[in-house]
Amino acid sequence: MHESTKLAFELGRAVRELRECHGWSQTELAEAAAMTQSALASLPSSQADKCGFDSLHPLR
Numbered sequence: 001m002h003e004s005t006k007l008a009f010e011l012g013r014a015v016r017e018l019r020e021c022h023g024w025s026q027t028e029l030a031e032a033a034a035m036t037q038s039a040l041a042s043l044p045s046s047q048a049d050k051c052g053f054d055s056l057h058p059l060r
Contacts (some may be wrong), residue, residue: 012043 019029030040 008043016041016042 015029019026024032026040027037030037033040
């Protein structure tokens with residue numbers, strides 16, 4: 001697996017696990033991060049480069 005693909009997959013998995021831990025839907029998390037649900041859903045895919053890491057900053 002290519003390193004950037006692996007990183008995107010791991011990021012998406014971590015975001016999903018944390019989201020589920022808090023009981024949030026993708027839409028709720030996207031609103032909290034000031035991003036669209038589709039951008040959030042793209043994190044574990046090869047389209048993750050369309051969503052910058054800065055988008056996740058509000059979730060600290």
